[in-house]
Amino acid sequence: MRILRTIADVRAEIRAARTDGRSVALVPTMGAFHEGHLSLMRAAREENDLVVVSLFVNPTQFGANEDLSTYPRDEARDAELAEAEGVDILFAPAAAEIYPDGFATNIHVAGITEVLDGASRGAHHFDGVATVVTKLFGIVAPDVAYFGQKDAQQVLVVRRVVRDLDLDVRIVACPIVREADGLAMSSRNVYLDADARAQATALNRALDAAEAVLVSGERDGDGIRSAALSVLGEASIDAEYLELRDAETLQPVDAVERDALLLVAARVGAARLIDNRLMRGVA
Ligand code: PAF
Secondary structure (H helix, E strand, O other), X not given: OEEEOOHHHHHHHHHHHOOOOOOEEEEEEOOOOXXXXXXXXXXXXXXXOEEEEEEOOOXXXXXXXXXXXXXXXXXXXXXXHHHHOOXXXXXXXXXXXXXXXXXXXXXXXXXXXXXXXXXXXOHHHHHHHHHHHXXXXXXXXXXXXEEEHHHHHHXXXXXXXXXXXXXXXXXXXXXXXXXXXXXXXXXXXXXXXHHHHHHHHHHHHHHHHHHHHXXXXXXXXXXXXXXXXXXXXXXOOOEXXXXXXXXXXXXXXXXXXXXXXXXXXXXXXXXXXXXXXXXOOXX
């Protein structure tokens, strides 16, 4: 595995490797790898000839009061894990390589970035994601890019950018990877102390409870949400949001007719956690 720091080196390496129609995959990450990241790398490895993983803690998607300075970083460990997954190129640029002096472009997706995490974290968050991901697509020119479904809203934002800007890249969303007790894997789980770690399992249990009432015939949004809310309440978790939204447009829905997502965000101990579950529609 090559570790590359510059855009010029990545382009040269990919140009040399992209012979005879060989496919190129990109897995964009901010490092601090866990099984969720590794599952994206495995999917990319199985389906493509060349696998590029980007490791860049993107400053523009963090708010002033967020955890940019404390975000977990361990490039040496990440490099070992990526190499063990058969990754060909780890692109780990410095911030100045991605945002040189004079950088002035911002990609803003209207509508779906203004709700849920966009409302909680501020508009800069998805602007930062959309802009850096578009840059990474420009640098790597992948045939396909892999994202985790845990960040369901991010996946929809990236799909929107790809559609609207006619970017020639296929987006694959891979299933959420969970710990044995159901907690969705996240780089931010390291912020949880033992009590908060136990409390955090309520997010997945709340989604389980919502899915259970859906499967037993409840289609009404309030009924589904209240099943989840009561689990969160028992765990003393006050959700930042717990919302039922259309799975494609993120418009609020009152009942599950088409596929919907139940999305939750909550502060648990020192971590802000998100999770979601597909609520399968009948239509
Ligand atoms: O999901 C992440 O880790 C980041 O938001 C991404 C897609 C790598 C952009 O910085």
